[in-house]
Amino acid sequence: MLSAALPDFPWDLLEPAKAVAAAHPDGLVDLSVGTPVDPVPAAVRAALTAASDAPGYPLTAGTPALRAAIAGWLARSCAISGTPGVLPTIGSKELVAWLPTLLGVGPGDVVVIPQVCYPTYEVGVKLAGAEVVRSDSLTALGPDPRVKLVWINSPSNPTGKVLPAAHLRKVVDWARERNAVVVSDECYLSLGWDESPVSVLSDEVCGGDYTGVIAVHSLSKRSNLAGYRAGFVAGDLAVIKELLAVRKHAGMIVPAPVQAAMIAALDDEDHVVEQRKRYAARRESLRAALTAAGFTIEFSTAGLYLWSTRGEDCWKTVDWLAERGILAAPGAFYGPSAAQHVRIALTATDERVAAAVARLTA
Numbered sequence: 001m002l003s004a005a006l007p008d009f010p011w012d013l014l015e016p017a018k019a020v021a022a023a024h025p026d027g028l029v030d031l032s033v034g035t036p037v038d039p040v041p042a043a044v045r046a047a048l049t050a051a052s053d054a055p056g057y058p059l060t061a062g063t064p065a066l067r068a069a070i071a072g073w074l075a076r077s078c079a080i081s082g083t084p085g086v087l088p089t090i091g092s093k094e095l096v097a098w099l100p101t102l103l104g105v106g107p108g109d110v111v112v113i114p115q116v117c118y119p120t121y122e123v124g125v126k127l128a129g130a131e132v133v134r135s136d137s138l139t140a141l142g143p144d145p146r147v148k149l150v151w152i153n154s155p156s157n158p159t160g161k162v163l164p165a166a167h168l169r170k171v172v173d174w175a176r177e178r179n180a181v182v183v184s185d186e187c188y189l190s191l192g193w194d195e196s197p198v199s200v201l202s203d204e205v206c207g208g209d210y211t212g213v214i215a216v217h218s219l220s221k222r223s224n225l226a227g228y229r230a231g232f233v234a235g236d237l238a239v240i241k242e243l244l245a246v247r248k249h250a251g252m253i254v255p256a257p258v259q260a261a262m263i264a265a266l267d268d269e270d271h272v273v274e275q276r277k278r279y280a281a282r283r284e285s286l287r288a289a290l291t292a293a294g295f296t297i298e299f300s301t302a303g304l305y306l307w308s309t310r311g312e313d314c315w316k317t318v319d320w321l322a323e324r325g326i327l328a329a330p331g332a333f334y335g336p337s338a339a340q341h342v343r344i345a346l347t348a349t350d351e352r353v354a355a356a357v358a359r360l361t362a
């Protein structure tokens, strides 16, 4: 069975802590999964509704209007002056999980993923039957000709670490020398706090040449659209063309009303500014409360999480928080070297964040 080759579904392991936290008299504060809780922007909902009479099959490549909206957003928000290929995806998780397979990566091939990272990169490599190497240092990898893909993620889930343009450039150079593809997951690009994250496709990194480079984007966090499943990939025209060719056969098509909603979301930055303000306020109050409660917060200069530690096993910290009715994600979900951290999401209502702050500082 294919599922036997995959890791345990990590969130199931959190159920006992969740039961403890949910028993708190003032209720659960769930800061574990990081699912958006604020409203879908009104203009996006209106666009979805207006496009709901959609009897025909949508285009896998996206409507010309959506493709133009993606290109426009990349030019404005990612400082890109060239013309990368673009392709909408059904959220980004499916793309992350299937990318190695879609690109023909398989047994005998190696995919490099960050030391501490979003678990779906590893899932995607296992689905393809290839080998995973966790590494943040490409020089440590040496000249392994089996490397076909290199995942990077900035701002990082879970650590909130940002990779500077010079680092991105080095990864691109390294991969190009070996004919490997660099995939940069930039789902949290709009959430820079103490640092401004840079896209791998920016002129600063690629200088308008996207050979062997693709970026993965999502509207889930930027526009509170996790429920719509709206994302896209952009970059090397040949790679995007290949993805389109396979995805057309496989029926990996973004529904027409969601394509229309994506255009409305990409064309508007006001709701992004508003959402950022909400997260910034929650971040400040949670950060102060965690620090006052003896936590150390590392990295977390961007993104949706506070990467926190009490210098003890992460499950002990998860239990400590659960006794206070707060659920966090254990670092162990993200890699063997993260066993002493917990990931605290900023995705709870202001009322629930205030409850967590009160409990942490009691």
Ligand SMILES: Cc1ncc(COP(=O)(O)O)c(C=O)c1O
Pocket: 034, 090, 091, 092, 093, 094, 096, 118, 153, 156, 157, 185, 187, 217, 218, 219, 220, 226, 230, 231
């Ligand atoms: C780093 C990273 N990539 C991709 C995703 C997938 O997001 P979605 O499928 O909602 O676009 C997530 C979700 O949390 C994530 O943290």
